[in-house]
Amino acid sequence: MHSSNPFKNFKKDIPASIVVFFVALPLCLGIALASGAPPFAGLISGIIGGIVVGALSGSQLGVSGPAAGLAAIVATAITDLGSFEIFLVAVVVGGAIQVVFGLLKLGIIGYYFPSSVIKGMLTGIGIIIFLKQIPHFFGLDNDPEGDMDYFQVDGETTFSEILSIGEYISPGATLIGVIALAILLLWSNVLSGKSKIFEVIQGPLVAVAVGIIYYVFTSDLSYWNISNEHLVNVPIPENFDSFVGQFRFPDFSHIGNVDVLITAFTIALVASLETLLSVEATDKLDPLKRVSPTNKELIAQGTGNMVSGFIGGLPITQVIVRSSANIQSGGKTKMSTILHGFLLLGSVIIIPALMNKIPLSVLAAILLIVGYKLAKPSVFKEMWTAGWRQFTPFVVTVLLLQINFLLGVGVGLAIGIVITLFQSYQNSxxxxxxxxxxxxxxxxxxxxxxxxxxxxxxxxxxxxxxxxxxxxxxxxxxxxxxxxxxxxxxxxxxxxxxxxxxxxxxxxxxxxxxxxxxxxxxxxxxxxxx
The missing domain is CATH 3.30.750.24 (STAS domain)
Structure with a gap:
């Protein structure tokens, strides 16, 4: 039996945490922008999701942070409630409701989603990740990282953004993106089997280091350089006071506001559903096939949301993008999740200027690999072979997920239920x-x-x-x-x-x-x- 001792698998967890950190950093910032919130709020929720939720969670491989699926809800709520500080009250209360959900043992709901829908969700998210990263790979960064909806924040759609790449292509960003992708493929397909050093030092870390070096050495070139809009943009405080000034605190004078309570319940419900789906999906990807305690997960997520809301962060859920990156990078225990949280914290406090030298096209290359591994063509073949009862809810979930996460999962689940009832009708x-x-x-x-x-x-x-x-x-x-x-x-x-x-x-x-x-x-x- 494999031990879940968090210190036993450091050799695997440390490299995985670095990869998850590089995946999470732009997503935290991008989701904050897509939500109409301060960029620092996204980083806070990523840090809390890694350290607090990671420590309390029973999931060994799940990674939590700000969720793209909540971006539209957050953006609307901030506008409707009148201020970000009032919205933070809803985040805190929503977290408390999630804790109650866990104590009432409502986590069992996660076990009632058919396998075909879960696989459809994983594949659909993989396709979304892949398609969304194509513009960033070529230097088209009008839409922020983390915007997973078909109708984007920048007014484009997923496909119209891709079709307009030719008008905005950045030679420098594209070149380093291609180099980074080549490094990643070489590392995973050739070098990783040659020596243990290539397992300890992960390809994504090398790709990011090469990206920073490229940016520095081409900064004086007019054609091959990378401009600031194509780089990671972590807030840089001038001093300790300005760093502390980035934290925002909830205005609890509005805690009795009906709109705040409705928003809180909405956050709790949607965040819990996304978390339970991600837990189920992560457990399916886990090579050791461990089963995460869902009620404990809801309590951990609720606690994380309360802490995040108290210090100015966005709502948190377990998210499949970061969780799958963790698994694909060889993470073994929750230590990789916790370490990625500390890396986010360190990047904000110690080296924000260095982080701002990372080209987004390099991070796009990492996410292209993550997306492809989630949506391999072999998955479609496997589900087709399983028969129409499995393939139908699977492919519907995949297709509708491209428009909206909850729409895809909801309709896929409904079709799965109808098929189950039809089978029951036949097998009486x-x-x-x-x-x-x-x-x-x-x-x-x-x-x-x-x-x-x-x-x-x-x-x-x-x-x-x-x-x-x-x-x-x-x-x-x-x-x-x-x-x-x-x-x-x-x-x-x-x-x-x-x-x-x-x-x-x-x-x-x-x-x-x-x-x-x-x-x-x-x-x-x-x-x-x-």
Whole structure:
């Protein structure tokens, strides 16, 4: 058995934390911009998501931080509530509601999402990541990192942004992006198997270092240089006082405001749903197939949101982009998550100027790899081979996720439920009919399923009504643990019709056999008592 001791796998967790840090840094800043919040607020939530939530969470590989799925809610709430400080009250209260959700053990909801929908979510997010990074790779940075919606903050759509790359292409950003991508592919496909040093020093770290060196040495070149709008933009405080001044605090005088409470509940509900989906998805990606305690996760997320809101951060959820980057980089325990939080904190306090020399196209190259690994073509083949019942909710989730996260998951889940009900409709019973004997009597054996609900009424009624005259029906309920009252009523009604159609019924159960029972409802009442 693998130990979850956070210090046992440092050799794996430290390199993974560095990769997650480079993925999280632009996303924290970009999601803050997409949310209409101060950039520092995104960094706060990333730090809290790594250190606080990482320490409290039971998920070994999940990484938390500001979520793109909440950006639209946050932007609307800040405008409607009138100030960022009032919005922070909603974040704190929303966190408290999440803690209550965890204490009420509502985390079990996460286990009810079909595997096809979870795989569709992972694949759909992979496609979104890949498509969204293409403009950044070529130096088109009008839309902030972290904007995952089809209709973007900059007024474009995912595809119109890609089509307009030719008008805004930056030669310098593109060149270093290609170099970074080549380094990443060389590292993962060739060098990582040559020596342990290439496993300890990760390709993304080398790519970022090369990107910084390129920026410094080409700064005086007019054509191949990289301008500031194509670089990471971490706020740089002039002194300690200006650093402290970046923190914002909630205005609790509005805690009784109905709009604040509605926003808080909305944040708690959406953040909890996104977290539970990400937990399920992360567990599926985990090579060790560990199962994360979902109720503990809700409590950890709620605590993180309360802390984040208290010091001026955005709402936090567990997010699949950072979690998958953690897994793909070889992370083994939650220490990689916690370390990435400390790296974010260090970058803000100690080396913000160095961080601002990282080209966004280099980080785009890292995310292109992450996106591709989540949405490999082999996944589509696997789901197609599994049959239409798996492929349909999978592909619907993938397609609609491109427009909106909750829309894709919601419709995919609805289709999964409909297919399940259809299967239940079909599998209510097993029917076996024999040829007529010399007396002209048909013998039909009907074995009811383990659970028969009102969804099965139509198919059972159809089978009973289709029985010809002079039939001998053996109705076997030996293995039936639950029989809905609606179905019992159908059987009682059929008993009357059977007499007129000369149909004899033999009821078989664990209590024995009964010929032409007088009342099915009375029989099942007696059976339930025993």
């Amino acid at each position: 019973h097993f029917l076996h009919a024999t040829e007529s004997d010399e007396t002209g009597e048909h013998k039909v054996i009907m074995i009811l399923a383990e659970e028969v609900t009102f969804f099965n009424k139509a198919t059972i009624l159809k089978e009973l009504d289709s029985l010809p005259r002079n039939t001998y029906l053996e109705l076997d309920v030996t293995n039936t643990n639950y029989l809905d009252y609606d179905v019992i009523e159908i059987l009682d009604d059929f008993r009357e019709k059977a007499r007129n159609r000369e149909i004899n019924i033999l009821l078989i159960s664990e209590l024995g056999m009964e010929e032409n029972p007088e009342s099915f409802s009375e029989f099942f009442k007696l059976r339930s008592k025993k």
